[in-house]
Amino acid sequence: MTILDWIEDDRGRRWKPCDIVKASKESGIDRFLIAPPTHRPDVLRAAAGMGVLFAAMMLPVQSAISYLQSGDPAFGIGLILTPIYLIGFGLPMGYLVSQRNWRSTAHARDAMLGFVLCPSCAHGIGRIPPAPDGCVICPECGAAWRAGPTDHSDA
């Protein structure tokens, strides 16, 4: 899951899924209970993704700066810096990503609804009577959810 992902509620409106840290804070449920490792991205894959992204951003910047300063794009130095970018940025960012983010929006939805929390804002929605269409409307953010795991039969 990336920051570009949206989660669709049961009335077809799109919301930003609540991240794991916020979900745990709002609900008081331990974040490893609400999001076990199977619900999180793999740390090393996230690290590789973030590291490559950062290196791809930094190499042209570094070369442009060297070129402006000395007329030499210094690609050699850039190659030496690449593993530093990968490890020095990728690993900590990958770790952070895997602590906060869900593996996918379906994982987010299923886990949060499993604990009777609104997947968009983590407000408890357990004692709210459902609307005629079966959706429970979150009083906090207005998202509409049907309890239970993702059901795509009506999509």
Ligand SMILES: [Zn+2]
């Ligand atoms: Zn909500």
